[in-house]
Amino acid sequence: MQQRSVVAQRAGAGPAGASPARASSGSVCRRPRLLVRATAAADSKQQHNIRKEAVERQAAGAADSFHAKFVPFKDVQRGSLSGEQYSLDTVQYRSTDGGLLDVYHDMSELAKFGPEYWKALFDGRVGTTSWPYGSGVWSKKEWVLPELSDADIVSMFEGNSNLFWAERFGREALGMSDLWVKQCGNSHTGSFKDLGMTVLVSQVNRIRKLRPGSISAVGCASTGDTSAALSAYCAAAGIPSIVFLPADKISLAQLVQPIANGALVLSIDTDFDGCMRLIKEVTAETPIYLANSMNSLRLEGQKTAAIEILQQFDWQVPDWVIIPGGNLGNIYAFYKGFKMCRDLGLVDRIPRLVCAQATNANPLYTAFKKGWKHYEPMQAKTTFASAIQIGDPVSIDRAILALDDANGIVEEASEEELMDAAARADRTGMFNCPHTGVALAALTKLRERGVIAPSDRTVVVSTAHGLKFTQSKVAYHSREIAGMACSMANPPVAVRNDLGSVMDALRAKFPAI
Numbered sequence: 001m002q003q004r005s006v007v008a009q010r011a012g013a014g015p016a017g018a019s020p021a022r023a024s025s026g027s028v029c030r031r032p033r034l035l036v037r038a039t040a041a042a043d044s045k046q047q048h049n050i051r052k053e054a055v056e057r058q059a060a061g062a063a064d065s066f067h068a069k070f071v072p073f074k075d076v077q078r079g080s081l082s083g084e085q086y087s088l089d090t091v092q093y094r095s096t097d098g099g100l101l102d103v104y105h106d107m108s109e110l111a112k113f114g115p116e117y118w119k120a121l122f123d124g125r126v127g128t129t130s131w132p133y134g135s136g137v138w139s140k141k142e143w144v145l146p147e148l149s150d151a152d153i154v155s156m157f158e159g160n161s162n163l164f165w166a167e168r169f170g171r172e173a174l175g176m177s178d179l180w181v182k183q184c185g186n187s188h189t190g191s192f193k194d195l196g197m198t199v200l201v202s203q204v205n206r207i208r209k210l211r212p213g214s215i216s217a218v219g220c221a222s223t224g225d226t227s228a229a230l231s232a233y234c235a236a237a238g239i240p241s242i243v244f245l246p247a248d249k250i251s252l253a254q255l256v257q258p259i260a261n262g263a264l265v266l267s268i269d270t271d272f273d274g275c276m277r278l279i280k281e282v283t284a285e286t287p288i289y290l291a292n293s294m295n296s297l298r299l300e301g302q303k304t305a306a307i308e309i310l311q312q313f314d315w316q317v318p319d320w321v322i323i324p325g326g327n328l329g330n331i332y333a334f335y336k337g338f339k340m341c342r343d344l345g346l347v348d349r350i351p352r353l354v355c356a357q358a359t360n361a362n363p364l365y366t367a368f369k370k371g372w373k374h375y376e377p378m379q380a381k382t383t384f385a386s387a388i389q390i391g392d393p394v395s396i397d398r399a400i401l402a403l404d405d406a407n408g409i410v411e412e413a414s415e416e417e418l419m420d421a422a423a424r425a426d427r428t429g430m431f432n433c434p435h436t437g438v439a440l441a442a443l444t445k446l447r448e449r450g451v452i453a454p455s456d457r458t459v460v461v462s463t464a465h466g467l468k469f470t471q472s473k474v475a476y477h478s479r480e481i482a483g484m485a486c487s488m489a490n491p492p493v494a495v496r497n498d499l500g501s502v503m504d505a506l507r508a509k510f511p512a513i
C-alpha cells in the first residue's frame with residue numbers, strides 16, 4: 001500500500017516507558033526493556049495506582065508522534081488514499097459510497113523507529129503491570145490507537161495468550177513436528193473478541209468524555225462471543241450495552257454472559273444475519289454505537305494476536321496460520337497484523353493464511369472454489385460451530401483481500417469432521433470449541449492432500465474456550481447426535497456402588513490390572 005504522511009513530521013518523544021532512538025534504517029534501539037524494568041522497580045516502592053502513573057507518564061510528552069484515522073477500505077484495496085478520511089473521534093462506520101472503513105496508520109512516522117526498536121519495546125512490555133502496556137493489545141498501543149489517552153483505556157489485560165505446542169496431536173494425528181495452537185479463547189470472556197473490544201470500548205469511553213451525550217449505549221448483533229465481550233467491557237467502564245442475539249442459536253454459557261454483566265439482552269426470532277441487519281438499522285438512527293467488526297476499530301485490537309504469534313516465535317514467521325471464519329473480520333485482522341510487521345521490517349514475509357468454514361455456513365469457501373469470480377451470500381444452516389453460523393459476512397471484501405495477498409486458501413469442514421477433529425485433539429490435552437474443530441479439520445484435510453508438509457510450522461488459531469460449548473461436547477461423548485458416529489466419544493461408565501463392579505469396569509479397560 002502506498003504510504004502518505006498526512007501530518008507534519010516532528011522529532012521528539014517516543015512511546016511511553018521508553019526513550020526512543022530515532023532510527024535510520026536498521027538502527028538499534030535504546031534499551032526500552034531496561035527502562036520498563038527501572039520504572040517497575042521504582043513503582044514497587046510507592047502505593048500503586050497504575051492508571052494515575054500512566055496519566056503522569058503521558059503528560060510528560062511520550063508517544064505523541066503517531067497518528068491513525070479512518071479511511072475508506074477501497075483505498076486500502078487500491079493502494080492509495082483518496083483523501084476521504086475521518087477522525088477516530090467521529091461516529092462513522094461507512095465511507096460516503098457505503099463501503100467499509102479501515103483504520104489507517106501513519107506508517108512513515110512508525111517507520112522512523114527501526115524494527116529492532118519495536119521488537120524490544122513490545123518484548124519489554126510483556127507480562128508487566130504497567131498500565132495499560134501489560135495488556136497484549138496495549139503493549140502494541142502505538143500500532144493500535146496511538147492517540148488515545150492511557151487514562152481512557154478500558155482493559156482487562158487481555159491478550160498474551162498461550163501458544164500451545166500441540167506436540168502429541170501433531171505427531172500422532174498428523175505426522176507433524178511443529179504444530180501450535182494459539183489459545184485466543186483463554187481470555188477474560190473466553191474468546192478472541194476481548195482483543196477487539198478493549199479497543200472499541202476504550203474509544204467509546206473517550207468519545208463519551210469528549211462529547212457527553214453523543215453515545216448513550218453500545219450495541220451489537222452476536223452469535224455469542226461478541227456480546228459476551230461487549231457486555232463485560234462496557235460493565236467495567238460503566239457504559240450501557242445492548243445485545244441482539246438469535247433466539248435459541250447460541251450456547252447457554254454465551255447467553256448467560258451478557259445477562260450477568262447487566263446488558264439489555266434481546267433474544268430475537270431470527271438468525272445472526274437478521275440480527276446484524278437490525279443492529280445496523282438501529283445504530284444508523286440512534287446514539288447507540290455499533291460494536292460489531294464492521295466497525296474497523298475492533299480489528300485494530302484483533303490484529304495484535306498476529307503480532308503476538310510472531311513475538312512468541314522470537315520474530316520468526318510460521319509457514320501457515322489457520323483461522324476459523326464467520327463474519328470474516330478476524331482473517332483480515334490477522335493479515336493486517338502480519339502485514340504491518342512485514343511493512344515495518346520486523347519480519348520479511350507474511351505466513352500463508354487458511355480460512356476455515358463450516359460446510360453449513362461456507363459462503364467464502366464457495367466463492368474461493370469459483371476463483372473469487374462469483375460471491376453470493378447464503379442462508380446459513382445449523383452448525384455445532386454456532387458462533388460462525390453466518391451466511392452474509394460483513395467483511396467479505398476484507399477477507400478476499402487478505403487471502404489474495406497472503407496466498408491464502410479456504411477450506412471447509414462437515415459437522416462430523418469438525419466434531420471429530422476437536423475431540424481427537426482433546427484426547428491430547430486440549431479442550432477445543434467446535435470452531436477450533438473447524439480449523440483442526442481443515443488442517444487435517446490440507447495435510448492429507450500434502451498441501452501442508454510434515455515439517456511446516458503451522459499455527460491453528462483457537463478462537464473460543466471449549467467450556468462455552470459443553471452442550472455439544474456432552475452430546476458428542478454421549479453419542480446422542482443423529483447420523484454421527486462420534487468415533488472419538490468417551491462416555492462415562494455407570495457403575496454400581498460395590499467394589500466388584502468397580503473392579504470389573506477397571507479390568508474392562510485395563511486387562512493387566
Ligand SMILES: Cc1ncc(COP(=O)(O)O)c(C=O)c1O
Pocket residue numbers: 191223225226293324325326327328329330331387388433435463464
Ligand atoms: C468462536 C468464534 N470463532 C470464530 C469466529 C469467526 O470470526 P470472524 O467473524 O471474525 O470471522 C467467531 C465469530 O464470528 C467466533 O465467535
Ligand SMILES: N[C@@H](CCOP(=O)(O)O)C(=O)O
Pocket residue numbers: 220221222223224225226227291292293294326327329387388394
Ligand atoms: N462470532 C461473532 C459474530 C459477530 O462477529 P463480529 O466480529 O462482527 O462482532 C459473535 O460472537 O457474535
